Amino acid sequence: MLELGQGAAPAADLIKDVTEADFMADVVEASQTVPVIVDFWAPWCGPCKTLGPALEAAVTAAGGAVKMAKVNVDENQMIAGQLRVQSIPTVFAFWQGQPIDGFQGALPPSEITAFVDRVIEASGGAADGGLEEAVEAAEEMLAAGDAQSAGETFAAILEQDQSNVAAFGGLARANIAMGALDQAEAVLNGAPAEMAEAPEIEAAHAQLELARQAENAGPVAELRAAVEADPGNHQLRLDLAQALHAAGETEAAVDELLDLFRRDREWNDGAAKAQLFTIFDSLKPNDPVVLNGRRKLSSIIFA
Secondary structure: OOOOOOOOOOOOOOEEEOOOOOHHHHHHHHHHOOOEEEEEEOOOOHHHHHHHHHHHHHHHHOOOOOEEEEEEOOOOHHHHHHOOOOOOOEEEEEEOOEEEEEEEOOOOHHHHHHHHHHHHHHOOOOOOOOHHHHHHHHHHHHHOOOHHHHHHHHHHHHHHOOOOHHHHHHHHHHHHHOOOHHHHHHHHHOOOHHHOOOHHHHHHHHHHHHHHHHHOOOOHHHHHHHHHHOOOOHHHHHHHHHHHHHOOOHHHHHHHHHHHHHHOOOHHHHHHHHHHHHHHHHOOOOOHHHHHHHHHHHHHHOO
């Protein structure tokens, strides 16, 4: 289950580890054009481990309207002393070379988001700007296999914009990728009703259905042998297709379903076609598996 504030990976262009040697360039000078939030932390600081990732997620969700510098006070005591950092975590926001806001101690995600919005507004930026870029960044994290960080970012986006359908779909898919299927379902159930038919929500629902099937999928080798021994058994072929998809062999799963549809398109209330559409809906429309599968399905229907 996804929880904010755990293990977010910093985006290199927005979030940096800063030392005394580059504090002037990465904070003071950089803040001339975009506000920079400075997080003073230490490895031994318990609250820092909660605040830091949640702050990173909020900064990433702002999509470039603000940047973040992380300063380890154990290794950079001079800077901490100059700014009179007496306890950690301490956070300062710099704009045009000067600190304009800050706080001490850990805060809940909603207050962190409000702080980031306040900093952006103080610098003349738009508090809801950059969300499209933030969604793109989260999608890149998810594609790279970092579902936790992607989910953190999608959740931070929703803190700012509860109508962001891409973030709802992305948060659900991030939970699916982590195996938190009940949480993914809760996210989708919590999406506004007007989003129900949006492609992002339909894709997440399809992925969730396939993930539920995967939990009960049988061994591919055994099912393949069973189908070869009894090729007319439609249920075995459907089970094989589901097992193949669960094993990551999506194209092979589609081929089995096409074969089943060719043999008996009406079997089990059109189960083969329904399963094909579930797979197609779970993928991007331009995915080669979708394009080839739809073409082959059409050729069977109109043959």
